[in-house]
Amino acid sequence: MNDADIRRYAGLMEELGLTGLEVTEKDQVIRLERTPAPQAPVRETVTLPAAPAAEAQPAPAGAGTPVCSPMVGVFYAAPAEDAEPFVQVGDKVKRGQTLCIVEAMKLMNEIMAEVDGEIVEICVANGQVVDYGSPLFRIRER
Known part of the structure; x- marks a missing residue:
C-alpha cells in the first residue's frame, strides 16, 4: 500500500464521516483513525421585548x-x-x-x-x- 492509497482511504473516511477504517491488503493491515472536527454549537437567537428603563430610586432618608x-x-x-x-x-x-x-x-x-x-x-x-x-x-x- 502506498501514500496515494492511504490518501484515497482518508478522503473516503472524510466523505462518509467515518472516524476509523481498517484495510487489509495481502499481508498488510492498515488502520486509519481520525477525530471528528468539532462542530460549532447551534445558537438560537431570541429577541425579547425591551424592558422599561428602571428608574433609579434614591435610598430612603436615614437608610443607615x-x-x-x-x-x-x-x-x-x-x-x-x-x-x-x-x-x-x-x-x-x-x-x-x-x-x-x-x-x-x-x-x-x-x-x-x-x-x-x-x-x-x-x-x-x-x-x-x-x-x-x-x-x-x-x-x-x-
Whole structure:
C-alpha cells in the first residue's frame, strides 16, 4: 500500500464521516483513525421585548451606614448552624460588636460594627457568597 492509497482511504473516511477504517491488503493491515472536527454549537437567537428603563430610586432618608464585606467569602449570620444569629433587624449594636462571620479560605473572619446604632437592614442571606465591598448590613447611627 502506498501514500496515494492511504490518501484515497482518508478522503473516503472524510466523505462518509467515518472516524476509523481498517484495510487489509495481502499481508498488510492498515488502520486509519481520525477525530471528528468539532462542530460549532447551534445558537438560537431570541429577541425579547425591551424592558422599561428602571428608574433609579434614591435610598430612603436615614437608610443607615453600610457595613461592607472586607473580602470575598461566605456570609454567616450565626457562629454555628444551630445557633441564634449575631444580630437581627432592630437590634442595638455597639462599636466593636460582632455582626457576622465571613469565611474566606477556610478562615472565619468576624465582622465588627464600626459605629453604635441600630441594625436597619441585613443585606445578604445566610450562606450567601459575598464580594469585596458588598454591603452586609445597614446601621442607623445613634
